[in-house]
Amino acid sequence: MSSLSQLSAPQVVRLVGHELRNRLGVLSNSVYYLHLRLGDEDEKLVRHLGLISQEIAATNRILANLMDWIGPKEPTFERLHLNVLVEQLCTRTQPQEGLEITLSLADDLPLVYADVAQLERALGNLLAYEYALLHEGGGLEVVTRHEDGWAGLYLRDSEPCFTPDQAAGLLTVLPDDRFSPVQLDLLVAGSLLAANRCRLAVADSSDLPWRFRILIPILQQGLGGGGVGQDSAL
Amino acid sequence: MRERLLLVDDEQSILTFCTRTLLPYGYDVRSALSAEAALALLGTERFDLLATDIRMPGMSGLELMRHALDLRADMAVIVITGMGTFDVSVQALRAGAHDFLAKPFGASQLLQAVEHALQQARLIRETARLRLLEPLLALSQQALYNRDVESLSRSILQVAIAQTKATGAVLALSDPGMTFSIRLSAEELRGCEQAFAQSSGQVQVWTPEALGISDAERGERNGTPRTLVHAPLTAPRGVVGHLVISLARAATQLDQSDLDLVSALAGQAAALLENTLLMQRLEEWNRTLEQRVQQRTQELEAAQERLLRAERLAAVGQFGSSIAHELRNPLGVISNSVYYLNMRLGDADEKLRKHLDILTREVQASNKIITNLMSYVRVGQLHTQAIAPSNLVMEVLERAQIPAQVRLVTDVPEDLPLLSVDRDKMHQVLLNLIDNAVQAMPHGGALSIRAYIEEGTLCLAVADNGEGIPRENLERIFEPLFSTKARGIGLGLAIVKMLVEAHGGTIDVVSQPGQGTTFTLHLPVCVRNEVLQEMCA
Amino acid sequence: MTQPPSPRHRLLIVDDDEGMRDTLVDILESLSYIVEQAAHGQMALERLRAQAFDLVLMDVRMPVLDGIETLRRIRQLQPGLPVILMSGNTGEPSVETVRQEATAILAKPLDLPKLMPLIHAMLSACGREE
Numbered sequence: 001m002s003s004l005s006q007l008s009a010p011q012v013v014r015l016v017g018h019e020l021r022n023r024l025g026v027l028s029n030s031v032y033y034l035h036l037r038l039g040d041e042d043e044k045l046v047r048h049l050g051l052i053s054q055e056i057a058a059t060n061r062i063l064a065n066l067m068d069w070i071g072p073k074e075p076t077f078e079r080l081h082l083n084v085l086v087e088q089l090c091t092r093t094q095p096q097e098g099l100e101i102t103l104s105l106a107d108d109l110p111l112v113y114a115d116v117a118q119l120e121r122a123l124g125n126l127l128a129y130e131y132a133l134l135h136e137g138g139g140l141e142v143v144t145r146h147e148d149g150w151a152g153l154y155l156r157d158s159e160p161c162f163t164p165d166q167a168a169g170l171l172t173v174l175p176d177d178r179f180s181p182v183q184l185d186l187l188v189a190g191s192l193l194a195a196n197r198c199r200l201a202v203a204d205s206s207d208l209p210w211r212f213r214i215l216i217p218i219l220q221q222g223l224g225g226g227g228v229g230q231d232s233a234l
Numbered sequence: 235m236r237e238r239l240l241l242v243d244d245e246q247s248i249l250t251f252c253t254r255t256l257l258p259y260g261y262d263v264r265s266a267l268s269a270e271a272a273l274a275l276l277g278t279e280r281f282d283l284l285a286t287d288i289r290m291p292g293m294s295g296l297e298l299m300r301h302a303l304d305l306r307a308d309m310a311v312i313v314i315t316g317m318g319t320f321d322v323s324v325q326a327l328r329a330g331a332h333d334f335l336a337k338p339f340g341a342s343q344l345l346q347a348v349e350h351a352l353q354q355a356r357l358i359r360e361t362a363r364l365r366l367l368e369p370l371l372a373l374s375q376q377a378l379y380n381r382d383v384e385s386l387s388r389s390i391l392q393v394a395i396a397q398t399k400a401t402g403a404v405l406a407l408s409d410p411g412m413t414f415s416i417r418l419s420a421e422e423l424r425g426c427e428q429a430f431a432q433s434s435g436q437v438q439v440w441t442p443e444a445l446g447i448s449d450a451e452r453g454e455r456n457g458t459p460r461t462l463v464h465a466p467l468t469a470p471r472g473v474v475g476h477l478v479i480s481l482a483r484a485a486t487q488l489d490q491s492d493l494d495l496v497s498a499l500a501g502q503a504a505a506l507l508e509n510t511l512l513m514q515r516l517e518e519w520n521r522t523l524e525q526r527v528q529q530r531t532q533e534l535e536a537a538q539e540r541l542l543r544a545e546r547l548a549a550v551g552q553f554g555s556s557i558a559h560e561l562r563n564p565l566g567v568i569s570n571s572v573y574y575l576n577m578r579l580g581d582a583d584e585k586l587r588k589h590l591d592i593l594t595r596e597v598q599a600s601n602k603i604i605t606n607l608m609s610y611v612r613v614g615q616l617h618t619q620a621i622a623p624s625n626l627v628m629e630v631l632e633r634a635q636i637p638a639q640v641r642l643v644t645d646v647p648e649d650l651p652l653l654s655v656d657r658d659k660m661h662q663v664l665l666n667l668i669d670n671a672v673q674a675m676p677h678g679g680a681l682s683i684r685a686y687i688e689e690g691t692l693c694l695a696v697a698d699n700g701e702g703i704p705r706e707n708l709e710r711i712f713e714p715l716f717s718t719k720a721r722g723i724g725l726g727l728a729i730v731k732m733l734v735e736a737h738g739g740t741i742d743v744v745s746q747p748g749q750g751t752t753f754t755l756h757l758p759v760c761v762r763n764e765v766l767q768e769m770c771a
Numbered sequence: 772m773t774q775p776p777s778p779r780h781r782l783l784i785v786d787d788d789e790g791m792r793d794t795l796v797d798i799l800e801s802l803s804y805i806v807e808q809a810a811h812g813q814m815a816l817e818r819l820r821a822q823a824f825d826l827v828l829m830d831v832r833m834p835v836l837d838g839i840e841t842l843r844r845i846r847q848l849q850p851g852l853p854v855i856l857m858s859g860n861t862g863e864p865s866v867e868t869v870r871q872e873a874t875a876i877l878a879k880p881l882d883l884p885k886l887m888p889l890i891h892a893m894l895s896a897c898g899r900e901e
Binding site: 022 | 788790791793794795797798801802859879880881883
């Protein structure tokens with residue numbers, strides 16, 4: 001690594017972040033090895049090995065968010081079925097007990113155009129936010145709808161809606177803010193969605209029947225499949 | 235109200251007989267010996283029933299009947315016929331009479347006929363009113379498509395005029411403040427508007443005189459009586475407007491059904507208008523809602539855009555210590571577990587011990603990376619240059635705002651070794667400390683800036699003799715969330731500390747409440763340029 | 772935890788990070804694989820020329836000769852050799868271009884419970900099971 005000081009700050013953060021990831025990777029390997037050698041006989045040993053694994057995963061997640069937030073990589077646009085993605089995401093991410101999820105997915109939803117991994121990440125983060133919001137139980141509804149030129153994805157839940165101040169503060173960072181990993185999730189979701197030319201709206205009053213609204217660009221007729229597409233309508 | 239009957243016959247005996255028969259049954263009876271006399275009575279009084287002989291000298295009963303029905307379409311009419319006028323009675327019935335009495339007739343026949351005719355007339359009035367609902371219903375339907383209060387109001391006026399046979403009308407709405415009128419003079423309009431303010435919540439009959447409209451103003455309508463019927467438009471939220479019908483009749487010629495009609499129209503109009511207004515408001519509101527969402531979306535996109543740029547890093551920097559904290563939590567747990575494993579497996583075989591060492595080593599390395607990363611992120615990249623302490627302090631003092639009541643003392647020798655620091659960031663550090671000092675002396679005092687060498691490091695001390703900082707706060711003063719009055723130029727003392735430490739230096743504070751505070755920077759004289767190479771070592 | 776049947780397969784670990792190599796070697800050896808290591812692509816090619824290997828586990832970012840280039844050269848010499856790339860997702864487009872050439876690409880941080888069965892599957896699939 002020569003002349004590190006010539007790199008831009010995001011690049012530095014990314015490089016150093018990767019280095020941290022490597023250290024965590026080695027940690028993870030050692031834990032795996034110890035588990036192989038020690039087996040499952042001793043409960044306490046197994047428990048501590050498990051703890052280490054858990055916390056490594058947690059750190060990785062925060063790091064991933066941080067780096068994604070500082071500068072997500074250029075999206076690779078592909079066509080995808082939004083409904084399928086939503087279904088997979090909801091079945092994969094297990095919500096807590098007492099939380100009921102309803103899916104209302106439009107049949108006529110056209111293919112959308114986005115980077116699969118990033119969109120999945122962004123939606124996953126928004127879901128995680130909802131789960132955290134509903135940590136004491138309640139109802140969450142995920143709705144997809146064909147809007148004019150967009151695929152609309154709405155998240156509605158049984159909790160009270162944001163006040164205008166809360167909504168405004170959600171995606172802004174003020175000096176000396178305390179934040180939680182879940183809030184960073186939101187910031188990352190925002191930046192990933194923006195990179196994918198989606199639009200994220202946060203409801204700031206109970207007039208709006210949703211908490212989050214995401215508009216995802218629809219694949220235009222006549223555009224070639226795969227690759228980076230035109231964004232004339234975006 | 236007692237029903238009023240008008241009997242017309244050229245034979246007095248018949249009139250007497252009928253009068254005597256009907257009076258005991260609670261009717262009000264007047265009589266006339268000729269059609270002309272009857273007409274005169276009809277012109278000045280209101281009657282519910284007209285019983286007239288067909289054949290009379292002068293105007294016939296038929297003609298009288300026609301006149302009477304012109305004056306009041308729902309008047310009950312009985313024609314009295316004699317021999318030789320049966321065919322005329324058929325005519326009469328066709329022309330609007332309800333019944334006929336053939337002479338000679340007895341008392342019970344008369345009574346029956348009168349009752350029957352009055353009932354019929356009542357029914358017709360009801361039907362008429364019900365039939366009024368048809369146009370009102372049609373109006374309502376129109377209102378569903380017609381989201382516009384203005385055109386709805388005009389339609390209402392037209393229906394009202396048609397149904398009441400009025401010559402003009404006015405519809406005044408209070409919210410929004412609009413007035414619509416058809417064929418009313420300006421004076422009448424003015425008179426009405428003035429009267430609205432004092433009107434009660436009931437249907438009222440107004441005469442032009444009562445409204446202050448002079449004879450001269452009514453010039454063109456000379457001779458024609460005129461009455462204005464006013465009904466308020468009442469909605470659940472109160473009086474929302476007024477409807478006034480202008481009738482070419484004298485007030486005495488009006489009866490309850492006229493008033494009821496106007497009242498019904500006003501009621502319907504109120505409902506329709508309220509509904510339309512509501513719809514209009516809802517649509518507008520939906521529009522603004524959409525606008526607000528769009529605006530919010532745009533703001534979010536703009537915010538995201540801003541964040542995508544370099545400012546993001548500054549934002550991260552600003553809560554960098556929080557991130558570091560979040561990252562360190564898991565590492566702390568890992569560290570503890572590693573400790574436990576070491577305890578349990580300390581005397582295991584070589585390979586196992588090797589991996590335990592790996593664990594320890596990697597946790598330490600991770601911690602170090604996090605510390606350095608966060609420092610870096612917090613302060614951004616350092617662009618260092620060599621600068622003499624005296625020059626640095628001089629530049630800072632030029633920028634600092636020190637009020638007149640604060641006395642400045644500096645002691646920064648020019649021959650001190652050079653510093654290798656990021657000029658801008660050092661400015662920020664010192665400006666922040668100076669600002670804190672000034673704020674600690676609201677009534678004036680002494681601000682001193684001293685620089686000296688101590689054990690190879692350069693010390694820069696910023697001191698004030700102001701209020702001082704209590705001991706319990708001193709410990710926390712460099713914490714990011716710790717709030718004091720002195721925020722300086724937006725950098726908390728936490729960032730000051732970060733900046734100093736990024737240069738490889740330290741900062742400490744000494745304070746005595748009531749006596750003053752001294753912040754001292756300890757800066758290495760030569761600072762590593764390639765901060766980054768250290769980070770991952 | 773699946774154990775491969777004997778005789779034992781020979782694996783090559785290529786990563787510039789010593790800690791990574793160390794730990795992966797120990798893990799795979801305890802699973803009865805024979806494991807060799809190389810710190811960069813150049814060393815890896817030398818090893819491959821000297822001995823027969825059944826599978827290569829290689830990091831993408833390495834000094835001297837990185838994983839992408841090394842993979843290309845391996846394909847020229849031994850097209851059928853199973854190669855698993857470990858990518859840190861640093862956004863290099865070159866990773867995409869070798870998607871077809873690599874037998875598999877795993878993201879870092881490694882999901883070891885996934886890696887082990889994958890290795891086993893690859894070794895059986897390529898008929899290297901005896």
